[in-house]
Amino acid sequence: MILLVPAIIFLVLLFLYPFAYGLYLSLTNAKGDGTFANYLRFFADPRDFRTIWTTLWIAVPITFINVGLAIPFAYYMRRGLRGEKLVTFFLIVPITLGTVLISEGMLSYMGPKGWLNQFLMAVGLVKDPVRFTHNYLGVVISLGLSGFPYAFLMLLGYISGINPDLEKASQMLGASKLQTFWKILFPLMVPGIAISFCLNFVMAFSVFPSAVLLGQPSGPTRVMAIAAYQWAFEKFNFNAASAISMVMAAIELIVITLVLVWRGRMYKGASIVGKG
Amino acid sequence: MSDFKRISVRGMSKRFGEKLALQDFTLDLYKGEFVTFLGPSGCGKSTALNCITGLLPISSGEIYIDDECIDDSKRKTAPEKREFGMVFQNYALFPHLTVFDNIAFGLRLRKHTRKSVIEKVESALRLVHLEGYSNKYPTQMSGGEQQRVAIARCIVLEPRLLLLDEPLSNLDAKLRVELRYELKALHERLRVTTIYVTHDQTEALALSDRIVVMRAGKIQQVGTPEEVFSDPANLFVADFMGFKNVWKGTLQSLAESPDHLDAVVGLGVTTLRASLHYPQGDARREAITAAFSSGAPVVTAIRPEDIHLRPAQGMNALPCTATLVEYQGQASQVSAGFDPSSPERNAGDRIDFRSAQRVGVGEALQLGVAPDNILLFPASDLATGGQAQERAAP
Numbered sequence: 001m002i003l004l005v006p007a008i009i010f011l012v013l014l015f016l017y018p019f020a021y022g023l024y025l026s027l028t029n030a031k032g033d034g035t036f037a038n039y040l041r042f043f044a045d046p047r048d049f050r051t052i053w054t055t056l057w058i059a060v061p062i063t064f065i066n067v068g069l070a071i072p073f074a075y076y077m078r079r080g081l082r083g084e085k086l087v088t089f090f091l092i093v094p095i096t097l098g099t100v101l102i103s104e105g106m107l108s109y110m111g112p113k114g115w116l117n118q119f120l121m122a123v124g125l126v127k128d129p130v131r132f133t134h135n136y137l138g139v140v141i142s143l144g145l146s147g148f149p150y151a152f153l154m155l156l157g158y159i160s161g162i163n164p165d166l167e168k169a170s171q172m173l174g175a176s177k178l179q180t181f182w183k184i185l186f187p188l189m190v191p192g193i194a195i196s197f198c199l200n201f202v203m204a205f206s207v208f209p210s211a212v213l214l215g216q217p218s219g220p221t222r223v224m225a226i227a228a229y230q231w232a233f234e235k236f237n238f239n240a241a242s243a244i245s246m247v248m249a250a251i252e253l254i255v256i257t258l259v260l261v262w263r264g265r266m267y268k269g270a271s272i273v274g275k276g
Numbered sequence: 277m278s279d280f281k282r283i284s285v286r287g288m289s290k291r292f293g294e295k296l297a298l299q300d301f302t303l304d305l306y307k308g309e310f311v312t313f314l315g316p317s318g319c320g321k322s323t324a325l326n327c328i329t330g331l332l333p334i335s336s337g338e339i340y341i342d343d344e345c346i347d348d349s350k351r352k353t354a355p356e357k358r359e360f361g362m363v364f365q366n367y368a369l370f371p372h373l374t375v376f377d378n379i380a381f382g383l384r385l386r387k388h389t390r391k392s393v394i395e396k397v398e399s400a401l402r403l404v405h406l407e408g409y410s411n412k413y414p415t416q417m418s419g420g421e422q423q424r425v426a427i428a429r430c431i432v433l434e435p436r437l438l439l440l441d442e443p444l445s446n447l448d449a450k451l452r453v454e455l456r457y458e459l460k461a462l463h464e465r466l467r468v469t470t471i472y473v474t475h476d477q478t479e480a481l482a483l484s485d486r487i488v489v490m491r492a493g494k495i496q497q498v499g500t501p502e503e504v505f506s507d508p509a510n511l512f513v514a515d516f517m518g519f520k521n522v523w524k525g526t527l528q529s530l531a532e533s534p535d536h537l538d539a540v541v542g543l544g545v546t547t548l549r550a551s552l553h554y555p556q557g558d559a560r561r562e563a564i565t566a567a568f569s570s571g572a573p574v575v576t577a578i579r580p581e582d583i584h585l586r587p588a589q590g591m592n593a594l595p596c597t598a599t600l601v602e603y604q605g606q607a608s609q610v611s612a613g614f615d616p617s618s619p620e621r622n623a624g625d626r627i628d629f630r631s632a633q634r635v636g637v638g639e640a641l642q643l644g645v646a647p648d649n650i651l652l653f654p655a656s657d658l659a660t661g662g663q664a665q666e667r668a669a670p
Contacts, residue, residue, distance in 0.1 A: 163366065163368060165364045165366055165368035166368050166370060168331055168355075168362070168364070168368070169362065169364060169368040169369075169370075169426075169429075170370070170381070171331070171355050171356050172329060172331075172355055172356070172360060172361060172362040172430075173356075173361075173381050173382035173385065173429065173430075173433065174356045174357075174382050174385045174386060174433070175356060175381075175385055176356060179385065183381075184370055187372045188371070188372055
């Protein structure tokens with residue numbers, strides 16, 4: 001038991017205390033008196049309240065896209081591929097680079113005069129440069145670049161842990177490849193899909209740097225994190241900022257709960273995959 | 277359910293890159309037969325099984341069901357269309373489905389009605405003695421129960437061919453014997469054409485109508501359990517069937533008669549008279565006569581059970597000293613060295629036998645073996661039988 005103490009201290013200092021302090025801040029005013037005013041203000045202010053939908057409108061589609069793309073990729077690479085190391089390398093690079101570097105790269109590569117637009121125009125696919133940056137699309141693309149590798153690597157781990165004989169057994173019982181996927185592999189991947197969906201969603205929902213660098217922080221991509229940042233460091237109202245982050249946490253919890261409920265409905269069997 | 281008389285595999289080979297895992301595999305399986313592929317690990321028996329199911333593409337050869345070609349190495353019927361059933365060593369039950377849903381899986385794919393699914397699953401569960409297990413999940417069951425579900429999942433579809441890939445290897449010794457009895461009873465009752473893959477000769481002998489002994493991708497012998505057990509085609513099969521006393525020697529004389537050979541073998545320390553039941557036309561007969569005329573060395577193959585502590589009249593005498601005694605309950609396993617040991621003798625040669633009577637280490641023994649119980653093979657079999665020598669005793 002005593003061995004747990006450092007871990008508990010660590011958790012309390014780094015996680016519980018900041019969270020409790022934030023909760024306390026959100027429920028008080030500048031003088032320290034208890035009040036719900038911070039929350040009431042947030043929900044009453046249309047410009048702030050709207051950030052919930054703005055953020056969801058960015059986070060939900062890209063999470064579906066990331067996880068949805070990761071499933072077929074993981075499926076085709078479940079038994080290994082030639083050049084798998086190279087593929088994995090290119091997938092891990094975006095994780096190591098960090099959001100800011102990706103955003104900088106995208107700004108020049110996908111900008112109106114960037115290579116991508118020059119190529120598209122040279123091929124004749126478009127006449128005028130497509131706007132990939134400083135809008136909704138830019139934020140979504142950058143979240144895809146940084147979120148997809150996580151989803152893919154996590155699902156690859158899950159699907160390659162499934163006993164390969166299950167697929168053979170299903171086939172011998174008369175199932176086609178597609179039937180085997182939907183009836184056997186997909187249900188067994190559900191726990192992995194749920195977890196990678198949650199992680200991807202939380203990452204996308206708390207998006208900040210790419211929403212500023214690649215989006216339009218004043219309007220269409222004014223996400224909740226930007227609103228909280230503005231209250232804290234432009235208006236120096238930490239109470240209002242804390243209230244916004246508490247609302248963020250609440251929404252994330254709701255979404256995670258929904259995903260876990262779905263997982264529970266889909267997957268009733270034992271949680272251990274592999275030994276069969 | 278389409279009926280058939282015979283499944284024939286002709287000249288089937290399987291190559292993995294440079295390695296030839298299966299070579300010129302030819303076999304006819306008749307409806308209702310129980311055939312076992314027997315051999316040490318890496319002999320190609322599982323490869324042969326997977327090729328027959330269609331899960332592995334074959335490199336050359338053909339597979340027919342009567343006149344219908346299901347695989348000619350270029351075009352093949354998909355595994356899911358062959359109406360074969362397969363049972364895996366690790367059971368391969370679907371962990372997210374209940375026992376009922378596991379067994380119903382194939383029936384539902386075949387669009388059986390709800391009522392017929394329930395009826396068939398229940399009768400399959402009765403057949404493997406698992407009534408009342410419908411709602412359990414695989415992980416809530418023991419290995420033996422899981423394997424019985426896996427068997428029920430196959431036979432409920434009434435497959436044309438049932439393939440079992442080392443189905444008992446993951447079970448403990450007691451369960452293995454129990455489930456083996458059940459498999460036997462099930463086959464007696466249903467007469468499903470079956471291919472069974474194992475490395476355990478006891479299982480093969482107990483279950484099979486015919487045994488296919490394999491080594492290094494090649495068939496060594498095909499025969500009934502009795503044929504393979506008492507009349508092995510070569511040294512490898514003999515060794516696998518428990519002829520553990522393999523001693524090198526030279527033929528000193530050979531008398532031929534139509535249905536057998538009478539040989540005298542010099543072992544250096546002693547000589548043995550062997551009466552070989554190798555009829556005319558037997559490849560073994562030709563190999564031994566060739567060895568006699570060229571003076572090439574031969575090896576013996578004798579079962580430990582055929583060496584006796586008290587020699588009877590007419591037996592070969594084996595003077596020796598016990599070097600190792602292993603008590604095994606009803607009898608002891610004894611190893612002994614020849615007397616007197618002489619430098620020209622292979623130091624590895626030892627006499628293995630079983631004795632109901634207690635024998636002490638260092639005790640001088642006078643053992644005996646009847647000429648009828650000795651088999652001889654050319655010593656060149658040793659080189660190709662090297663793998664057999666490495667195999668751990670069962």
